[in-house]
Amino acid sequence: MIRMLLRVLGPEYAKPVRRTVALMTITAIAEGLSYALLVPVLRALFGGDPASAWPWLAGFGGAVAVFAVLRYLGDLSGFRVGTSLLLGMYHRLGDHLARLPIGWFSAARVGEVSVLGSRGVLGAMGVVAHLLAPFISACVTPLTIVAVLLTLNWQLGLAALAAAPVVAAVQLRTGRSMAAHDAERHERDHEAAGRVIEYLQAQPVLRAGGRTHERFAMLDDSLREVQRASRRTLLSALPGTVGLTLAVQAMFTVVLMLGTYLALGGTIGVAEVLAILVLAARCADPLLSLSDIGGKLRGARSELARLDAVLSTEPLRETREPVEPDGHGLEFDAVTFRHGDRTVLDEVSLSVPEGQRLAVVGPSGAGKSTLLRLLARFHDVDAGTVRVGGADVREIETEALMARIAIVFQDVYLFDGTIEENVRLGRPEASVAEVRAAASGAGLDEVVERLPGGWAANVGEGGALLSGGERQRVSIARALLKDAPIVLLDEVTSALDPVNEAAVHAGLERLLSGRTVVLVAHRLRTVRGADRIVFLDGGRVVEEGGHEELLRRGGRYAAFWSLATMPA
Known part of the structure; x- marks a missing residue:
């Protein structure tokens, strides 16, 4: 996704995008690590000296403050880079279109480019401003929490880590399944928009023939196709959403059962069990949001692919040594x-x-x-x-x-x-x-x-x-x-x-x-x-x-x- 974004934008935007990705990744790691300080806090609270929890609480508060500052800087960087990319994308698209042969601009392509120039560019460039931070957080924060769990108890850490390949497999399968349906939905939407315009342009003919109350069959057919495509898109997304929820809930249940078993056996204390459950819950929340974020990213990716296709179109070759015509024959x-x-x-x-x-x-x-x-x-x-x-x-x-x-x-x-x-x-x-x-x-x-x-x-x-x-x-x-x-x-x-x-x-x-x-x-x-x-x-x-x-x-x-x- 990032590679395609940089290819569409051009190499001059690589540094600010990579800087923003790095800052957002550090922020996600800081969020995961801050939760690790809950373990000594709970140990002190459930131990013989609850007052000793104050230093750890202060440390936890400081870690949360650092995370908040990093999150602010990351979001700010995302908005600034996104705005800069939006302006740069409009300039690049406009400059490229001006170099394409005029014969390339068929009626269908003009309509497609007009959509790309408005909704398409906004959706694609909104990735950095709106989608990148939650996506990185949903991926990196749970992995950081799992690393913390491994340091606390290797059995519980491995139990949580076992969910990672399942979640990744579900996301990949859902993405591949929905790619074809997303493309079909886009095609049907484009066709329906054309039929709506055709229906409006046909009003003089329909009214002259006294058929103003009749339905426009081709428009009705295209709208039904949009409905069917939307239904297929929704149905193709359901297995992934359900599968992701089941995988995350299964991971949480396994960690809960294993933590209870280890606590009853005296392997770990009550404070550690509570801390692990809090960490597991914090691990589950961002993972469950992957389904929604993934859908938005797929939409943005499809817009990026269409932008990439336009920008990859070869412009007219310009000679390096132009010739001056001799006359006007x-x-x-x-x-x-x-x-x-x-x-x-x-x-x-x-x-x-x-x-x-x-x-x-x-x-x-x-x-x-x-x-x-x-x-x-x-x-x-x-x-x-x-x-x-x-x-x-x-x-x-x-x-x-x-x-x-x-x-x-x-x-x-x-x-x-x-x-x-x-x-x-x-x-x-x-x-x-x-x-x-x-x-x-x-x-x-x-x-x-x-x-x-x-x-x-x-x-x-x-x-x-x-x-x-x-x-x-x-x-x-x-x-x-x-x-x-x-x-x-x-x-x-x-x-x-x-x-x-x-x-x-x-x-x-x-x-x-x-x-x-x-x-x-x-x-x-x-x-x-x-x-x-x-x-x-x-x-x-x-x-x-x-x-x-x-x-x-x-x-x-x-x-x-x-x-x-x-x-x-």
Whole structure:
């Protein structure tokens, strides 16, 4: 557990964690040793001179005070280290996520990372602050007490020690048994959360169909699976809890019976028997808490494992000797890209001279959007080379590459802030006049004028307070402000109404002027102005040429054009 924690955190946190573990271990030993002073206290009280117990009582009080100070320091160290680790973990996770390829962030992974970034990190880092001290105490204090028992009477010490392997075996078996059930429970919880979101998103459809009072079958099924998984997790924990209780109670009973037998035989005195029983009781209490602590540690360990999996994901390789692109031309040289077992692009070769526009068309799943993502290095190719300005994108520094590229996607994400703040993401240091000019070029100024608050109007999380066309205008204004020499467009008008489409097209023409452009579109009317058109199908280039030339050929593009322009 500690090894995994240090692996997740990194070597710089090893010293404070080990220091805290050492302090907590010393505290647990001090607690066990303080109970040893009960033996001379009880001997004096049951002997002929009870007043002689006062020095021993003072010693016992001093030992308890030392233990209390150590416990305070240990807990304080745990909280301080835990807080430091929490901050460090957020920094490390954030830095690592920023270096991962953007293509890694699928919808499922974004949801998983959002949970890890909140509940996961808090649970994992809470180990040092909240769980480590009671766990060490539950393990080390009983062993210290057993060592004290061995010094008092070897028979009673061995009787108590015999419970140790039984307790360890029960804990190990319970941990292994529950690991699979914990993983299943996590999976079912994740699935149920997705179904809840799906149910909420399906409300317009359900209400339009007059089915608002019907139950959502898939959600009900997933909730039943959560219930079953929870029941299996609970049942798998019961044998361990019961077994641990039985082992500890059996140890206490054996020590009690053996102590009584030895006292009756005159081997040990009454004071020793009472002291041993007190020690055995103090040994039993922390052992019984192991079941609850173990469950919490397993939960924290599973979160640590998920954090470890994310942090072990290989980031994009950064070149040690970055190359500076010579110009803004684009080239795909025998590029092959696979997603899992599927080949998305298969030896694709094409080029876009500087300042020209390339339009990419084809059926869904042909690999059109993948071309754009490879240009922006959201992924690395499996074979071949993607070049910008004659340089392999893998040999260009990531920041230098992204500074040359402006991307406008169909699905625009806006941050929860003002319109001006979202536009400024294109170039934060831009002047007010430059921001206003970019907004005017994108047709955003008329949107600003009719919004309450104007430029200070809040767009909501994800841009929820704006329409799709308005969000798209913000995105184009952002790209205009960035003023990058290369522009990548992906289906930017396919979901817009005619008014917004016209405004967005006007903004796009200003954005594309004089730049190297790769445009992906389903609405073929938007590609007529391209210098060259590529028809992609099955991950291969099947046709290439100008608009009129491809229509004269009567091939795949001409068939697509006929369908797109067919009267409704």
